[in-house]
Structures are given as C-alpha cells and as structure tokens.
Amino acid sequence: MKKSNLTLGTSVAAIALAAASLTPTVSAFADELVIESWRTDDLEIWESQIIPAFNKSHPDIKVRFAPSPPTEYNANMNAKLTAGTAGDLITCKPFDASLDLYNKGHLTKVDDLPGMENFSSVAKSAWQTDDGSTTFCLPMASVIHGFIYNKEAFKELGLEIPKTIPEFMATLEKIKEDGTYIPMSMGTADQWEAATMGFQNVGPNFWAGEKGRKGLIDGTEKLTDPQYVKVYEHLAEWGPYLGKGYKGQSYPDSQNLFSLGRAAIYPAGSWDISTFNGQADFEFGAFPPPVPAGQETCYISDHTDIGLGINAASKNVEAAETFLSWMASAEAGSIFSNALPGFYALSKHELTISDPVAQEFVSWRGKCESSIRNSYQILSRGTPNLENDLWNTSVGVINGTMTAEEAAKKAQDGLASWYKPQQ
CATH class of the missing domain: 3.40.190.10 (Periplasmic binding protein-like II)
Known part of the structure; x- marks a missing residue:
C-alpha cells in the first residue's frame, strides 16, 4: 500500500480535526459513556448484546458505541483527542499506536483496575510500556x-x-x-x-x-x-x-x-x-x-488484537472504570467471543463457544503455551x-x-x- 504524501496527509488530519471540534462525541450527561472504535461491523453486536448485558447490572450508566471507518480511525482519534472531543472509552490497537497515545497523555493507567488480575502478562503486553511497568488498555480480544x-x-x-x-x-x-x-x-x-x-x-x-x-x-x-x-x-x-x-x-x-x-x-x-x-x-x-x-x-x-482504554480527559472516569471492569468479566468475555467467532476474550476465564471451529481454536489455550507475533x-x-x-x-x-x-x-x-x- 502506498503512503499518502505529506500534503495530503496533513490536509486529511486538518479536516478531521476541524470536523472533530465541530461534532463532539463526548456525552454532555454524567455517566453516559461513548466508546470510540474502528470496528464498524460490530455496531449491531454492541447495541444488541454487549451493552444490554452490562445494563442489566448497571442500569444507571448509559453506553453508546460510536465507531469510525477503519481507514479513518487513527486520524479521527488523534484529531478528537487533541481537540478534547473524543469519547470516554478508546478502542486500542496493539503496541505502538496505543503506546503513543499513552505517552501523549491521552490514556490512563489501568493496572489497579478491578478485573486486571484476570489477564496474563502475554495478554497485557500489547498495551504496556516497554518495561512492562504500566498497562494503559484492558486487553479485549486476540486471534x-x-x-x-x-x-x-x-x-x-x-x-x-x-x-x-x-x-x-x-x-x-x-x-x-x-x-x-x-x-x-x-x-x-x-x-x-x-x-x-x-x-x-x-x-x-x-x-x-x-x-x-x-x-x-x-x-x-x-x-x-x-x-x-x-x-x-x-x-x-x-x-x-x-x-x-x-x-x-x-x-x-x-x-x-x-x-x-x-x-x-x-x-x-x-x-x-x-x-x-x-x-x-x-x-x-x-x-x-x-x-x-x-x-x-x-x-x-494467540495474538493480541484489540483492547479498550479510558480517555484521560473523560468527565465520566468512574463510570468508564465500572464498564471496563465489567468487560474483564467472564460474562463479557463469553458474549464477545460468541458474537464474533474467531475473536477471543483475552481473560483467563475458560470460554465456552457455540461455534465448533472457534471452540476448537480456543481449546488449544489449555494444551499449548501462548505467545504473540x-x-x-x-x-x-x-x-x-x-x-x-x-x-x-x-x-x-x-x-x-x-x-x-x-x-x-x-x-x-x-x-x-x-x-x-x-x-
């Protein structure tokens, strides 16, 4: 894939920044969370399965899944975070792209978040500083x-x-x-x-x-x-x-x-x-x-693919932490893994998946040692x-x-x- 020239890239970023400043996605209401993501195909799953399951135990916290087109996600997120208009929860790509967001102060530390104990060092490695001392996104899924x-x-x-x-x-x-x-x-x-x-x-x-x-x-x-x-x-x-x-x-x-x-x-x-x-x-x-x-x-x-972090500028940090801790649960992992066959929750919970081939893949976690690319x-x-x-x-x-x-x-x-x- 050819890289865009500097002029074009700069123009796209400028346009995205202007658009982001005009159309903020951060909720004006306390405890209403906006989730930023590049997974546009997952919108129906979040709206019909994941968010309703969360609301059964947390009916007071409203959640909205607001994905951007995959090819535009990086530019949109950088622009929104810079403008202060990004959502409360940020879907994290593995390794350097998310590490850069953390180093710029856009993501919070999540090491002490309840539920983080459910993830192995391998699972967390894609969303940690190079020395492994700080984790800045909750591991969500691997392939x-x-x-x-x-x-x-x-x-x-x-x-x-x-x-x-x-x-x-x-x-x-x-x-x-x-x-x-x-x-x-x-x-x-x-x-x-x-x-x-x-x-x-x-x-x-x-x-x-x-x-x-x-x-x-x-x-x-x-x-x-x-x-x-x-x-x-x-x-x-x-x-x-x-x-x-x-x-x-x-x-x-x-x-x-x-x-x-x-x-x-x-x-x-x-x-x-x-x-x-x-x-x-x-x-x-x-x-x-x-x-x-x-x-x-x-x-x-067992390669880390997607995580979820908290926007450091969010006005709803407490609610965001509550949602993130719930996403670390066995219930959330099971819903996510069954809704998207072939994408597996990274928590240590044993997963039972209805798709037989997807279940076969994940069963290897109990027989083999996991690594990443x-x-x-x-x-x-x-x-x-x-x-x-x-x-x-x-x-x-x-x-x-x-x-x-x-x-x-x-x-x-x-x-x-x-x-x-x-x-």
Whole structure:
C-alpha cells in the first residue's frame, strides 16, 4: 500500500480535526459513556448484546458505541483527542499506536483496575510500556493461528490429523499424490500471509514462544540462530504443495480455493472462520500447528488484537472504570467471543463457544503455551522494518528464491542495523 504524501496527509488530519471540534462525541450527561472504535461491523453486536448485558447490572450508566471507518480511525482519534472531543472509552490497537497515545497523555493507567488480575502478562503486553511497568488498555480480544481443514476431504482420503511436522508433511504428500485436492491453499502474491499464516503460525513451536520472542528483544537470541533457520527450512518445504500458480495467488484467491472445496488444508487465522462459515458448503475443522518431532510442549500464536482504554480527559472516569471492569468479566468475555467467532476474550476465564471451529481454536489455550507475533513489539520500529523483512524472506524461501540461511541473515542484518541489543 502506498503512503499518502505529506500534503495530503496533513490536509486529511486538518479536516478531521476541524470536523472533530465541530461534532463532539463526548456525552454532555454524567455517566453516559461513548466508546470510540474502528470496528464498524460490530455496531449491531454492541447495541444488541454487549451493552444490554452490562445494563442489566448497571442500569444507571448509559453506553453508546460510536465507531469510525477503519481507514479513518487513527486520524479521527488523534484529531478528537487533541481537540478534547473524543469519547470516554478508546478502542486500542496493539503496541505502538496505543503506546503513543499513552505517552501523549491521552490514556490512563489501568493496572489497579478491578478485573486486571484476570489477564496474563502475554495478554497485557500489547498495551504496556516497554518495561512492562504500566498497562494503559484492558486487553479485549486476540486471534489464534493454526490450520483449517476440509473434513470431507480428510475422510475421503483416509487422513488423520497431523500432530508432528513429519506427519504434517506426509499428509501433504498423500494429498498431492491423490491429486483430487490442492494440498494447501496459500499464495505468496500478497506477501503478508506467507509471514502471518506461515512464519508466525508455525514459528513459536521452534523458538519456544515467549522465550524466543523476548530473547530477540533483549538480544540474547538472533534470527540466525538454529531455531529460526529451522522455521525457514520448514517453510521452504511448503512450495510444492501450494498448487499451480500459487506465486500469483492473492489472499482472497486462497480463501476462495478452500471455500470452493478445491483445497484440503488452509493455513489460517481464526478470523477466517466467519468467512468460511458463510461460503463453504462442507464441514471443516481446525488443528494446531504441528510440533517438531520429539517435542512435547506445543506453542500457539494467540495474538493480541484489540483492547479498550479510558480517555484521560473523560468527565465520566468512574463510570468508564465500572464498564471496563465489567468487560474483564467472564460474562463479557463469553458474549464477545460468541458474537464474533474467531475473536477471543483475552481473560483467563475458560470460554465456552457455540461455534465448533472457534471452540476448537480456543481449546488449544489449555494444551499449548501462548505467545504473540515476534515482530510486533519494539522490533518493527526501525528501518528496515522487521515485519516487512519477514514478509519478504518468508516468500523467498517458499518460492525457492532464497535459502533458509540467506533469509535468516537478511532478517538479522536488517534488525541489527538499527536495534542496539542485536548489534
């Protein structure tokens, strides 16, 4: 995606600022809360399920969900917060965007808020200062990585769910030999999915989840270490099983191939569940990333996606804290997770979800250790950007234009060029 030029960006920000100052969303009435969000698709869910459930125990606090178009949210929020016209509760994107709002004084500390004890350090990491001492948004939901598979295809071909990487590769080979289905539907044209549904999906099993992620941050591990090279070596094995033309295949193309029943396996994010629920006319299931042979502990990417913070300028802080504490409850987590299959409340409460595939994904929390994408906290602030380097290198090894060692060296050299702990 091309970046807007400075003049255009400045004009948009100025217009948004002017509009925000003319149309304030902060309630004029005490204890009426306005929630700012980029999730326009969720408006009906908040109005019909989440807010009514909250009002059953807090009928005196009015709540209004006021989303902005996703592409305009960042500019709108910066403008409204600067003008003092933003809502009481601010939906928080993970990591640097929200950290910037906190550093500018727009978000309050929530460490002592009742209910924060329900969240793990991994869940809170996306909305904390770099040293982990302050949390400024309540973790709301994550997405989980794994593999979605066509149950009918597996039954037809007599396939079992693979638990180890050798079993996984043997399964792909059997599907390829049969010829009825594309073994796995993923393309490399858009690049990001090779890293997101490839590298970040299977990688935590190699670098031991949070141990490896934090090791990159503190400099005790490097991307040229064997555990990272092995991730690239595994991705290099995928190419022959992605079907003809995969190098020109986009993300929507990959979704369509699977939903049409032409592919047996789909490297997935749990957000894909709703898409396939609406498009696939066959039964599908999910399995977690297979582990290397002989490894007992499994790791999953349970990636932080959305949080909720309190506007430091809110006139209704007490009511906002009450709502935020309720959002930390098991009741709120269950409502949110069932209303949006594939988006999971980040609290420690055990979730029971009606959608069977969404329930399968979240059940892995009880079997595996959770981590988040290793390029998202701190390590993509410089140039070259580690996240973008992982896109490029993941595509390179899958397409066969780069060896695993070359990919690891490129990613490491880029990170070490600007990040002192890696120098």
